[in-house]
Amino acid sequence: MKGLLAPALVSLLSGCVVGNLAMETQVTQYSGDGFLRNCSLMVSPGYRIEFPSFSAARPFEASYHLSHLPQLQRDPLLLLRFYQQDFAAARKKKSSVTASFHVTLSDAQGNIQHSADIALSRAWWGESQRLFGIYDLEKSKLHFDRKASYTLHVSYNPGRVPPPTKQLYFSLENGCSK
Numbered sequence: 702m703k704g705l706l707a708p709a710l711v712s713l714l715s716g717c718v719v720g721n722l723a724m725e726t727q728v729t730q731y732s733g734d735g736f737l738r739n740c741s742l743m744v745s746p747g748y749r750i751e752f753p754s755f756s757a758a759r760p761f762e763a764s765y766h767l768s769h770l771p772q773l774q775r776d777p778l779l780l781l782r783f784y785q786q787d788f789a790a791a792r793k794k795k796s797s798v799t800a801s802f803h804v805t806l807s808d809a810q811g812n813i814q815h816s817a818d819i820a821l822s823r824a825w826w827g828e829s830q831r832l833f834g835i836y837d838l839e840k841s842k843l844h845f846d847r848k849a850s851y852t853l854h855v856s857y858n859p860g861r862v863p864p865p866t867k868q869l870y871f872s873l874e875n876g877c878s879k
Contacts, residue, residue, distance in 0.1 A: 734765040740877040746773060747876025752855075754870040757783065757800070761857040767873075768850040777875035778841045779804055780834040781821070781857070783866035788828060791865050798822045799860030802871075806843050809850040815843055821864060834872070835864070843873070 731737045735750040748771050755761040770777075781802055785791040798821045806815040817840035824841075827834045845851060855871050 731767075731769050731771065733767040733770075735767075735873070745876055746771075747874075748777075749875075749877045750873040751782075752871045752873075754868040755857070757863040757866050757869045758859055760859065761855075761869075763855055763871075765853045765855075766850065767845070767853055769847065770845045771875070772845075772847045773875050775875065776842045776844045777873050778836050778838075779843055779853075779855075780836045780841065780872045780874055781819075781864075781869055782832060782834050782872050783864060783869045784832055785866050786831055787865075788831065791828075791833060792826070794862075794865045795826055796822055797862050798864050799862045800858060800864055801860065802855060802857045804841070804843075805854040807852045807854070809852075814851070817841070833864075833866075834874075 731750075733750075735752045737748060737750045740747045740749050750767070752763070752765055755763075801818060801820045803818050804816070805813060807813050817837070819835075819837050819840050821835055824835050824837045827836075843853075853873070857869065
């Protein structure tokens with residue numbers, strides 16, 4: 702048993718190292734807006750691109766340029782993120798939030814690849830260590846070709862009742878757990 706465990710562990714770890722080195726190479730080739738972070742875990746490659754924060758109380762609109770995004774077996778999700786220390790209060794207020802956001806993804810020629818409206822009260826609110834991520838599993842999923850360039854246009858409307866936080870930010874995530 703001991704004789705089989707060591708080679709299996711070495712094989713598993715070398716696959717993880719090779720996979721994560723490949724992700725690190727892709728991460729360094731990214732060019733575009735936002736801050737790209739390699740958030741790969743031992744057996745799961747991943748990345749996150751965080752965009753600048755904005756006030757949850759006011760409308761917001763921005764366009765971000767993205768090129769040479771890392772490629773994984775799954776497509777990334779666009780999340781609206783915020784910190785909130787009071788987990789229970791945030792969950793309780795979800796149904797009364799009237800805020801929404803719109804996303805449009807266009808290729809370099811201006812052709813719309815994806816467009817969606819997401820009402821925060823009807824979206825999924827995930828949370829880890831007081832960091833919330835709001836998304837719709839189908840509407841938030843974006844597809845990118847490795848060698849293509851894109852413009853990601855986002856707009857946020859706070860409505861009468863914004864989320865229970867002062868600051869929000871958009872994040873494009875693939876394989877990150879927090």
